Amino acid sequence: MFFRTTTLLATAALAAAATTNTNLQTTFPTASTTTNLAAAQTVTKSASFDGEMLQWDRSPSTCHDQAEGGDQDALFILEDGATLSNVILGPNNGEGIHCKGSCTLNNIWWTDVCEDAATFLQASGTSYVNGGGARNASDKVLQHNGGGAMAVKNFFASNVGKVYRSCGNCKTQHARSSSFVNVRVEKASVVAGVNANLGDSTVISDSCVLGSAVCWLYNGNSDGKEPTKVGSGPSGTACAVSGVSTAGC
Structure with a gap:
């Protein structure tokens, strides 16, 4: 069964990023070792950090189920323009990744999401999630609290609540844009x-x-x-879909 619509409400930045890529991995990687951090690690403005496919986590744990936390409960804090690559996040961090401005997440894996996997706080611009995946999130994976846009491609999510949520009750609200290309979602709420x-x-x-x-x-x-x-399902305005299969894929 396929849902299709002729209206694609994407910004120019999202449209440019929405090139189908078959490089979708659905097997969660296994790390050889875990690095435990006593405090959130910051990736500075426009800098890059490569986690080398190791597992990173917090110790003591900052995971308090669905209790809302802040930067102090995150594992990584990314400043504007920062890039985080090749990281496996362990189960003991409450807030995962906080992007303070637009950021890029390349091949990031959340083994067991606590409150949120990643929160995007940019005022404007586009953040990118390229590859990677998340599993076992009782609520949200990608939480979009700031403005601008998000472009997600080649992403795998399993046994989660919402893969993406535009903040429903933030003090400052925005008209947010998002795109999802070549994603595989299994057993999610939405x-x-x-x-x-x-x-x-x-x-x-x-x-x-x-x-x-x-x-x-x-x-x-x-x-x-x-x-x-x-409401739910494609609306042709707030939500448009094209080439989405809901069976046999």
Whole structure:
């Protein structure tokens, strides 16, 4: 079964990034050793950090189930323009990765997500998630609290809640854009949760979505109240899909 629409609501930056790539890995890597950090490690502005496919984690643990944490509970903090590559995140960090500005995540793997896998706080610009995957997230994987856009490709998610969520009740709200190209999602609640009333737009293309909803639509707010879910499925406005298979892929 395929969902298709002729309207793709993507920004120019997202459209340029949305080239189908068959380099999708669905086997989680196994690290030879774990590096435990006593505090979050910062990757400075426009710098790059290569984790060399080792597992990185926090000790003592900062994972407190679904209790909201801050930078102090993260594993990596990325400043504007920073790039993080080849990291396996262990289960004992509460907040995963915090991107303070636009960032790039290359081949990042979350073995067991605590509160969120990654939170994107940029004021504008586009953040990229290239490859990698996440599993066992009771709620969100990619949390988009700032503005601008997110482009996700070649990503694998299994047994998670929302793969992506545009913040539903942040104090400062934005019309956020997101794209998902060549992703495989298994046993999730939904691929993308977006705020239809705030001008969000998401495009999901050339992907396999199994046992999961494609989009949920919300009425977001800026007063901290729980946002109201108002719809699901491709809407042709806030959520557009093309070449998405929901069986046999």
